[in-house]
Amino acid sequence: MSNYKLPPRQKMINLLYVILIAMLAINISGEVLDGFATANQDMKKNVETLKVYNGGLEKQLAACGNMDAVQKAAQLKKELLVIDENIMHLEDTIQVVAQEGSFTKGMNVDDDLNAVEAIMLHQQNASELKVAVEAFRKKCLQLTFDETSRKMIGSLLNTDADEKGKSWEERHFANLPVIGCKMMMSKIQKDLWLAFNETLRCVNERVKGNDSLMPRQEVRPVLDNNLLEALVAHLENRNMHGQTVKNKDGHMKMLVMTENQAPLFANYENLISVTALSESPTNLEVSLSNGSIRKEGSNYIAVPDGKEQTAVLTVKSGGKVLARYEYKVMPLPTPVPSLMYIASSGRQREYRSNVPLSQKEIQSISRIKLNMEGGVNTQETVTGFDLMLIKGQNQTVRMAHSNGAELTPEMKQILTKTMKGDKLIFTNISVKGKHTPVRQTVSVNVIPM
Template sequence: MAGIKQTPRQRLVNMMYLVLVALLALNVSNEVLNAFRTVKESLENTTNSFAITAENTMSAFESAMENDPNKTKPFYDKARLAQQYTNELYTYIEGLKKEIENVVGMDEETGYINAPGDLDAVNQVLLRETGTSKGAELKAKIRETKEKLFALIPEADRSKVSIPLEAEDPEKGAKKWEHVMFESVPATAGLTILAKLQTDAKNAEVEISRYLLTAINASDFKFDVLEPAVVAPTSYVLTGQPYQAQIFLTASNSTQQPDVLVNGQKLPVQGNKAIFTATHTTPGVYEYKGTIRVPSPDGTVKEYPFSQSYQVSAPTAVVSADKMNVLYIGVDNPISVSVPGIPRESIRASINSGSLSGGNGSYTARVSQAGTAVISVSAEVGGEVRSLGTQTFRVRTVPPPIPKFGGINSGTLSASVAKVQPGVFAVLENFDFDMKFTVTRFTMIISRRRADPFVQTASSNALTPQMKQALNTVAAGDVVAIDDIYVKGGDGTNRKLEQGIAIRIQ
């Protein structure tokens, strides 16, 4: 057309076409710019909605803190950190927006920027600084914020939480993230992109806070069975001793059976209860340990160790003769003390006259003075020592032994047997205690026919040579009498026996 001569009308039409094309181009550009402004306003509204959601979540945290501060505090503190991290990023981005607005200027009446299509303002603020640009700095802050937020939750759960903060450089090409996002974009587009990043920051705060709020009760067990339980240390109490029991509700899940192991062996479980059974043939205190394993709602298996002990006692019956409660002087008197329902090792006994030694229900009493002795019994019950009663015993001397010569006290004895006897002995008959007596003195009288009586005293239990010589001459019909007998007991006391010995030789 340049080589064709145009009429004035044709030149006017061409000029109007160019103007129309320019106007059309201008209208399209304004529509796009207006669209950016609309998107930016929508993003700001979304950001406000996220902010309200975040506030509501923190209010829920505040309520949880009032109900269970110990359980809630670790999650509440992390939610506060998430709020701090995202607010720092949000504030930094807001500062970048202000810088761009200052470059292009603001219309005070409309509140919009004066030059929304300015292609240099964003570059000037984010990309044209010497050293590290603010665009690169923004990228680093986005990455840092994302890492800090992820650090607030367990690594195993990070795939469950979406944190929409991305600032990664493209895998291909020389351009960095900041250039891809902000290079040569209109001012209104740059502001819209920054508003989008602010929305992402608030969205990330909401995601983390919601996860943390849910995590407070994530590991709580769910129960559908409630049963009353009464647990008492013992079902046997003494008069004056308080009976105590813990009364509470037990909770269980009928759809999940626990695993109960005792001493390494798995027990059968019915109705969420395992029954442990053990049989022993020897009395004593036995202990067992175990673990209850329960799958928790978060998928982990919780283990709850336990230990318990119990006492096995042999069946006993206490039978006593009321008129035979006697303690003997000079011997070890065995005493057994037991209290039904109380372990023997918890029982204590004492005596008011003499001494009492031993323990665990078995004692030895020694007394030295005739009369009475009182044994008092106490036991440790419920952490305190309680008096359980007393028993009075009569204290007597050991019955006198029977003096014997040739194994007899009276009667007849052959001459041949009499002639070989070494001495005189004292024997304690029908007495259960181990008590020995030694003859320390005696007088022997031998009455013989047609001869004077033989009389001599020995200072021990052994016959003197003269006594042996006299016994060698005895014959049938002679009488051997032993009198004035003194003995010494195992307790060191000396006594004279009332009973003597009278034997006829045959």
């Protein structure tokens, strides 16, 4: 019996049937994809709104003067930004893997079901993200004393398995198309920034209450009929500066107070409010040791020179000293640099450290951006930096210098020579502000992949 061979036309028809069956098996309706896309856009807008709102809370916290709280909040935000950067990098990687596995290059791959599982579950990136979320949740709870807020943060960042035993990783990334994963990543970001927001609000309320992160015991001042004495009692309870001027018979005739007890930053325009409540009109003369001070509107701008660890604010009237306040002077926080580049998705991103970049992404690096920490805008700009490339094979070094924040043509040429195994370092980054001398910030190490 002779072997029967299908004609080419029938083979093509059979192949088309196989393709059709496969497409029906994995088909995701357009309505579902559109729903994912809409939810993703809404959540990204929420994240940006939260970032702006949180920035306002950080400024309020910095104005309260509790540097311990400011530093803890700044460190918490720094860790959140690292998670943020990792999430954006994972999104870009999933997009690239989906496009590389697509039969039709350049087409939309939002419905791809393989890339998410490969990157997030098989490579255990979801588990690493879960560990980062848990660590962030723990630090938020350490700064939060209000029970309602603690429950809210615990709920937002809950990573426990569900009632059916499905893990956090599976709940978030199993059987998801690319656009569904983007939506889920945006949800995780939104929950993280919400938890940070709740933490900031709690810290602000705690610091405003008694300038401490420890539980507070309420002390109510006993108000006297004398207005000035009542204000003094109130100020003492609020931990504010207040000094009184009395007559020879002990009768209080003037109260001089400043806004808060915040340390002053060296070489920085610190806002100080000086108020005199008096029985008669008073012209104040205000001076600052180890620095300068000027009146601006109803406030004073104090700029310590940083040569000493303290600065004394003196308030006079008619040559007579009314009050003196000693302020602690602290070094101005150094801004943290990041590199602006174009990700594989076509969007502009910030690179800080620890995330590998492709050759194309490295070649798209255009400038250095300064990020202000601790809610203090130092108003500094980049005045220069060096780019250093150390080749992995023969350890040869290529260097170039820029006199600003932008990369020079020579630097961009060096970036084209970068390969996996090389060391690429942006170093000697110099910054300068209106009052600050030229100083250097940390280097940025790029990991080529």
